[in-house]
Amino acid sequence: MKLEIVLEEEDDGTYSVHCPALKGCHSQGRTREEAINNIHEAVGLYLEVANEKARKLIDQPKTTVVDIAV
Numbered sequence: 001m002k003l004e005i006v007l008e009e010e011d012d013g014t015y016s017v018h019c020p021a022l023k024g025c026h027s028q029g030r031t032r033e034e035a036i037n038n039i040h041e042a043v044g045l046y047l048e049v050a051n052e053k054a055r056k057l058i059d060q061p062k063t064t065v066v067d068i069a070v
Contacts, residue, residue, distance in 0.1 A: 001070045019043055
């Protein structure tokens, strides 16, 4: 899976970064590399939590959960 991120240099030389496809998924870092590493981790955690929430919502007798790789 590929997602676009937005990396912005702040006035103090640090970087803020967010993933527009994942509402509320933001991070930051002292360097570009650190910010990118941090958003990579944040995206992974975001998707893990979203998947757990989705599985809890699916509680119907005729519902089947199937994993796919993207």
